[in-house]
Amino acid sequence: MNFAESGFGRLSSRTENLFMKKVLIACCAFFSIHSDVQAQKGGAAVTANAELSAPTSNTQTGIGLSVKGSIGISRSAQITLSPGIWLAGGRNTPTAEHTRLVPVLLGYQQTFKSFFIEPAIGIGELGGRVSLGGDRANVSVAAFFAAVQAAYRMQHWQLGVKFLTAKGIEGSDAGLWHDRRISYGAVFVGFDIFRRKR
Numbered sequence: 001m002n003f004a005e006s007g008f009g010r011l012s013s014r015t016e017n018l019f020m021k022k023v024l025i026a027c028c029a030f031f032s033i034h035s036d037v038q039a040q041k042g043g044a045a046v047t048a049n050a051e052l053s054a055p056t057s058n059t060q061t062g063i064g065l066s067v068k069g070s071i072g073i074s075r076s077a078q079i080t081l082s083p084g085i086w087l088a089g090g091r092n093t094p095t096a097e098h099t100r101l102v103p104v105l106l107g108y109q110q111t112f113k114s115f116f117i118e119p120a121i122g123i124g125e126l127g128g129r130v131s132l133g134g135d136r137a138n139v140s141v142a143a144f145f146a147a148v149q150a151a152y153r154m155q156h157w158q159l160g161v162k163f164l165t166a167k168g169i170e171g172s173d174a175g176l177w178h179d180r181r182i183s184y185g186a187v188f189v190g191f192d193i194f195r196r197k198r
Helices: 002-042
Strands: 044-053 059-072 077-090 096-112 115-132 135-154 157-168 181-196
Touching (some): 044 077, 044 157, 059 096, 059 181, 077 115, 096 135, 096 157, 115 157, 135 181
Antiparallel strands (some): 044 059, 044 181, 059 077, 077 096, 115 135, 135 157, 157 181
């Protein structure tokens, strides 16, 4: 009797283990297929952007260029990567002749029909040229960036607004700009160089 119960117990345990393995395999297959389908829904794109920023307390009107790559994680959401450059002349300061920002931003873009909003963060360079006592010098420090933009999409074109802030993150031995902060608002136009839909 004990032998029979022991044999039944081992058989039951093996059956349960086999069942759990099948469930685990089925779950893995489901999530793999689901993730693949979700990734295919979003497609991919490369967009070129040009922006014009309003004057700030420290800078004149600025211009910027960037290239944004995006890959879909669902039908309406994309992960983006955007390297770019922004230049502006100095204003209300006797030293800064111009300011330069070179960010690389990682963002999340959520689309609502023809409209999208995209917060992003990143790192890059905060630099420029200064004049001190008649001598000119180029300055450059590492900076943290945060941005948010919203735009309306018309086929391959985008028209939107953007706000960006940069803050130096180096120590005081990096110079006068080690903790400098620059913020600006801008309007931009973008064009899809490449877009693949799934």
